[in-house]
Amino acid sequence: xxxxxxxxxxxxxxxxxxxxxxxxxxxxxxxxxxxxxxxxxxxxxxxxxxxxxxxxxxxxxxxxxxxxxxxxxxxxxxxxxxxxxxxxxxxxxxxxxxxxxxxxxxxxxxxxxxxxxxxxxxxxxxxxxxxxxxxxxxxxxxxxxxxxxxxxxxxxxxxxxxxxxxxxxxxxxxxxxxxxxxxxxxxxxxxxxxxxxxxxxxxxxxxxxxxxxxxxxxxxxxxxxxxxxxxxxxxxxxxxxxxxxxxxxxxxxxxxxxxxxxxxxxxxxxxxxxxxxxxxxxxxxxxxxxxxxxxxxxxxxxxxxxxxxxxxxxxxxxxxxxxxxxxxxxxxxxxxxxxxxxxxxxxxxxxxxxxxxxxxxxxxxxxxxxxxxxxxxxxxxxxxxxxxxxxxxxxxxxxxxxxxxxxxxxxxxxxxxxxxxxxxxxxxxxxxxxxxxxxxxxxxxxxxxxxxxxxxxxxxxxxxxxxxxxxxxxxxxxxxxxxxxxxxxxxxxxxxxxxxxxxxxxxxxxxxxxxxxxxxxxxxxxxxxxxxxxxxxxxxxxxxxxxxxxxxxxxxxxxxxxxxxxxxxxxxxxxxxxxxxxxxxxxxxxxxxxxxxxxxxxxxxxxxxxxxxxxxxxxxxxxxxxxxxxxxxxxxxxxxxxxxxxxxxxxxxxxxxxxxxxxxxxxxxxxxxxxxxxxxxxxxxxxxxxxxxxxxxxxxxxxxxxxxxxxxxxxxxxxxxxxxxxxxxxxxxxxxxxxxxxxxxxxxxxxxxxxxxxxxxxxxxxxxxxxxxxxxxxxxxxxxxxxxxxxxxxxxxxxxxxxxxxxxxxxxxxxxxxxxxx
Ligand SMILES: Nc1ncnc2c1ncn2[C@@H]1O[C@H](COP(=O)(O)OP(=O)(O)OP(=O)(O)O)[C@@H](O)[C@H]1O
Numbered sequence: 001x002x003x004x005x006x007x008x009x010x011x012x013x014x015x016x017x018x019x020x021x022x023x024x025x026x027x028x029x030x031x032x033x034x035x036x037x038x039x040x041x042x043x044x045x046x047x048x049x050x051x052x053x054x055x056x057x058x059x060x061x062x063x064x065x066x067x068x069x070x071x072x073x074x075x076x077x078x079x080x081x082x083x084x085x086x087x088x089x090x091x092x093x094x095x096x097x098x099x100x101x102x103x104x105x106x107x108x109x110x111x112x113x114x115x116x117x118x119x120x121x122x123x124x125x126x127x128x129x130x131x132x133x134x135x136x137x138x139x140x141x142x143x144x145x146x147x148x149x150x151x152x153x154x155x156x157x158x159x160x161x162x163x164x165x166x167x168x169x170x171x172x173x174x175x176x177x178x179x180x181x182x183x184x185x186x187x188x189x190x191x192x193x194x195x196x197x198x199x200x201x202x203x204x205x206x207x208x209x210x211x212x213x214x215x216x217x218x219x220x221x222x223x224x225x226x227x228x229x230x231x232x233x234x235x236x237x238x239x240x241x242x243x244x245x246x247x248x249x250x251x252x253x254x255x256x257x258x259x260x261x262x263x264x265x266x267x268x269x270x271x272x273x274x275x276x277x278x279x280x281x282x283x284x285x286x287x288x289x290x291x292x293x294x295x296x297x298x299x300x301x302x303x304x305x306x307x308x309x310x311x312x313x314x315x316x317x318x319x320x321x322x323x324x325x326x327x328x329x330x331x332x333x334x335x336x337x338x339x340x341x342x343x344x345x346x347x348x349x350x351x352x353x354x355x356x357x358x359x360x361x362x363x364x365x366x367x368x369x370x371x372x373x374x375x376x377x378x379x380x381x382x383x384x385x386x387x388x389x390x391x392x393x394x395x396x397x398x399x400x401x402x403x404x405x406x407x408x409x410x411x412x413x414x415x416x417x418x419x420x421x422x423x424x425x426x427x428x429x430x431x432x433x434x435x436x437x438x439x440x441x442x443x444x445x446x447x448x449x450x451x452x453x454x455x456x457x458x459x460x461x462x463x464x465x466x467x468x469x470x471x472x473x474x475x476x477x478x479x480x481x482x483x484x485x486x487x488x489x490x491x492x493x494x495x496x497x498x499x500x501x502x503x504x505x506x507x508x509x510x511x512x513x514x515x516x517x518x519x520x521x522x523x524x525x526x527x528x529x530x531x532x533x534x535x536x537x538x539x540x541x542x543x544x545x546x547x548x549x550x551x552x553x554x555x556x557x558x559x560x561x562x563x564x565x566x567x568x569x570x571x572x573x574x575x576x577x578x579x580x581x582x583x584x585x586x587x588x589x590x591x592x593x594x595x596x597x598x599x600x601x602x603x604x605x606x607x608x609x610x611x612x613x614x615x616x617x618x619x620x621x622x623x624x625x626x627x628x629x630x631x632x633x634x635x636x637x638x639x640x641x642x643x644x645x646x647x648x649x650x651x652x653x654x655x656x657x658x659x660x661x662x663x664x665x666x667x668x669x670x671x672x673x674x675x676x677x678x679x680x681x682x683x684x685x686x687x688x689x690x691x692x693x694x695x696x697x698x699x700x701x702x703x704x705x706x707x708x709x710x711x712x713x714x715x716x717x718x719x720x721x722x723x724x725x726x727x728x729x730x731x732x733x734x735x736x737x738x739x740x741x742x743x744x745x746x747x748x749x750x751x752x753x754x755x756x757x758x759x760x761x762x763x764x765x766x767x768x769x770x771x772x773x774x775x776x777x778x779x780x781x782x783x784x785x786x787x788x789x790x791x792x793x794x795x796x797x798x799x800x801x802x803x804x805x806x807x808x809x810x811x812x813x814x815x816x817x818x819x820x821x822x
Contacts, residue, residue: 411498416514419458420500433505436464436512447477447484447581452515462500463515469507480581485511487557487580494778495548495575516576518569518785525564525702527786532705532732537783539738541567541575542699543772548577549691550760558584558687562694563675564701573782582671586687673714674707678722678748692755692763696745703734708746722748737768 411417424431436453439461443450448467455462472478488499488511501512518524521541525531533541545567552559559577566579671680677693679686701707708727709720726746728739744754744766755763764774773780 411492414498416455416460416462417498417500419455419460420512423455423457424501431501431503431512433464433466433503433508433510436462438464442515445579447472447481448509448511453512461515463513465511465513467509467511469504469509472509481509483583483585484579484581485509487583487585488513490555493548493551495544495577496551497576497578514570514576516568516570516578518571518573521564521567521569521575521702524569524786525705528705530705530732533702533783535703535735535738538699538702539768539772540780540783541702542695543769543774543777544575545577545698546695546760546763546769547774547777548575549695550764552577552583553688553691553759556586558586559691560584560671560694561675562691562698563672564698569782569785573785574778673717674701674710674721676718676721677750679750681718681722686750688759689750689753689756692745692753693750695755695763696742699738699745700742703738703742704729704732708742735768737766737770741766741768 423435435456437456439452439454442452442463448465450463450465453462453464467481472481485502488497497513499511499513503510549559561579561582568576568578570576669680675694675697677686677690680690697707709717709724711717711720747753750756
């Protein structure tokens with residue numbers, strides 16, 4: 001063992017001399033007549049004795065024994081090949097001394113190792129794991145077992161180097177893996193815990209490795225979800241995904257398996273729990289029944305449907321008493337007669353104290369850990385417990401402030417953002433739950449609970465999503481929370497949520513976002529006469545959703561969970577698309593497409609008030625107004641593909657931005673039954689086109705009051721999605737344009753689906769959207785909401801805004817619109 005290490009050390013050090021590869025003849029006498037040489041030679045002899053003793057490679061001036069090319073650091077080698085090589089040629093004094101030092105160092109290292117108690121770690125963690133696999137392989141693996149050994153990186157000699165090439169989660173990284181390589185030598189995922197790999201089908205299963213003997217591929221996989229293993233590479237939340245990768249999965253990969261989710265959303269799960277095959281026409285196993293609508297029906301097993309209290313496991317909000325109650329010991333996290341918020345309170349159990357009720361029955365909570373705890377608490381918390389999104393540091397600096405404004409131009413005038421900033425400044429950069437009065441619970445999702453909150457000392461309201469990190473860890477939902485947070489951090493769009501701050505209080509992760517008082521489109525639809533939206537209203541909502549999706553795609557985000565429940569209505573009646581925990585992050589490559597020619601392909605212009613290309617009427621969303629304010633022109637055919645017949649599209653001549661990550665691919669089974677695209681159900685791999693499928697279902701549901709493929713159960717729904725052709729009911733009456741658009745979107749083959757080639761730009765040109773002023777859509781008057789009083793002054797606010805817009809655009813204003821375009 002020690003000699004092996006000796007060799008390893010020498011091999012490393014030997015590299016310093018590897019410029020020469022002459023083999024030294026041990027029998028030769030040193031050349032030269034200098035009397036110093038004799039002294040040196042004596043020294044050499046001494047060195048030689050030492051190095052021979054340890055079986056080490058001797059050194060010589062400017063020469064070195066030829067290293068066996070098969071020898072690599074971290075591998076066992078036979079010392080004989082080295083020790084057999086002696087030397088007799090002279091070396092420089094420097095080299096001789098260095099050689100002496102080397103041998104002494106190796107001696108010391110050997111002694112040190114021998115002095116260690118048995119069982120003490122002598123290998124790096126990577127080495128240990130590699131060894132354990134090696135030993136396991138010998139007992140468990142058959143056939144290609146030896147191949148697994150090549151997973152040990154050969155080029156790295158030091159522990160640091162090993163660590164660099166180790167799978168991420170061997171270094172404490174997240175569990176979901178991002179590497180997907182065809183080579184068994186590269187980035188293969190080990191699972192530390194499971195050391196007894198088993199055969200699965202044609203492959204050898206290593207819990208998270210699938211070795212495929214036929215192809216020689218080693219594939220990462222998830223223990224319980226074969227279906228997932230070819231897609232984990234694309235779904236890791238924090239890492240962009242390689243665009244356009246065309247990975248070929250292992251044969252045994254192709255098993256559809258997914259999980260039912262709250263609200264009927266799906267997530268990967270063992271195949272046996274849901275579907276027996278992803279092949280078309282094969283029987284589908286029964287699945288758990290879950291209602292899509294979390295607000296109306298909540299049929300779920302206890303385990304699957306965590307209550308608000310289980311989502312935030314340690315803490316429950318009790319509205320009557322304005323208390324947070326600890327779930328572990330049922331104590332009320334409340335201190336009576338607390339001093340004012342800005343004074344120091346004593347630290348209470350769990351580091352989480354209620355500071356008293358606000359004027360409106362609200363409560364103010366303290367996370368005393370990070371602020372008032374002892375030094376160690378403070379130190380730890382200053383790094384983790386109160387982290388603002390604006391900066392990685394705990395204190396807010398002018399620089400980070402400027403940076404934030406620079407990155408989010410739409411937020412620069414936002415009073416909520418300013419107020420948060422001011423609050424942080426006053427609190428040395430800290431922000432915590434104690435700075436908010438929690439007013440009521442708005443809803444409970446799969447990974448957290450959302451509260452309406454008011455910033456202390458202001459009348460500004462926010463929605464705070466509170467997630468229990470412990471719960472997320474235990475339920476393996478941390479990646480989803482991470483995905484959502486990371487996406488929220490980069491959004492800067494009026495129809496998408498603004499993340500004002502993110503902080504962690506007592507292991508509760510809190511996202512501070514803008515509050516949408518209008519409810520969601522699903523609930524609002526129930527309040528519509530006939531439970532469906534009038535076409536004009538539907539057009540408004542889908543147009544805003546389309547813009548949101550386009551923006552997300554530009555950022556390389558495939559949303560994947562479009563449905564009315566996830567579309568909230570803001571105070572001014574415009575939408576906010578929320579809920580990004582199932583989104584897929586990938587790379588996108590926005591491209592400007594030039595027109596082939598203008599004139600010849602100019603679309604026929606319709607007569608009417610908006611026919612002119614210089615129309616700036618922000619309200620021109622009337623179907624009679626056929627032309628957009630920014631004249632559309634024709635696009636060249638993409639990548640030689642034929643423009644498919646089917647949905648009507650306007651031809652445009654202006655250069656066009658195509659920003660869709662059309663090449664992105666994922667195999668996750670995520671979404672909501674009624675909204676799942678066929679390619680997701682079939683496990684064929686999916687990309688941004690799934691968002692256009694869900695967009696079609698969404699429009700259908702708004703117009704008809706139900707989704708097109710809904711069956712009596714979820715399994716029937718899924719079968720319908722894949723097999724059933726699209727039908728339109730006779731009532732309500734829906735325009736041809738709308739039906740044509742839906743027809744184009746609900747094409748089962750994603751490559752033929754409207755939007756699959758040029759993304760949102762393609763869809764925007766559909767006659768259903770004719771007359772919409774896309775750039776100024778924020779200034780259009782939103783549809784009237786049922787029970788407008790709930791929404792406050794939504795309509796008047798929008799009217800006011802719209803009037804402003806018109807004023808700004810009027811000739812008197814110099815013709816320069818002052819809108820924030822997006
Ligand atoms: N910004 C907001 N303003 C108003 N209500 C909100 C806001 N965000 C969320 N809600 C409400 O809180 C509920 C829970 O939201 P949340 O996003 O946590 O759950 P979800 O939509 O079920 O998503 P997930 O399960 O993926 O977490 C929503 O259904 C919505 O009604």
